Amino acid sequence: MIDWQRIDELQSEIGSEDFAEVAGLFLEELDAVLDQLRGTPAPADLALKLHFLKGSALNLGFATMATLCAQGERMATSGQGQDVRLDDLFSAHDTSRAEFLARFSGIAAA
DSSP states (O other): OOOHHHHHHHHHHHOHHHHHHHHHHHHHHHHHHHHHHHSOOOHHHHHHHHHHHHHHHHHHTOHHHHHHHHHHHHHHHTTOGGGOOHHHHHHHHHHHHHHHHHHOTTOOOO
């Protein structure tokens, strides 16, 4: 579900002192875009939103979520956006987020 090696790399890249702030910002951005998708996303925006989510998920090590975003992005760009299983994406995010915050309880996230 989570690529902990990526998390370690991110901490090393930005430093332990700034990690909480950066990770909190990534979580806030993920939440904001996912909230947009919880409504009725415009088909033209779906691929762009999934692409954005994929990048943020990869940065945070949310491997399962990133994979689902990549699959959904491919589907959306090939005209199958209506078949993207957003509930699976939401579930992967919720599980990854909870697991991440359990390990890093000091991170302030919305």
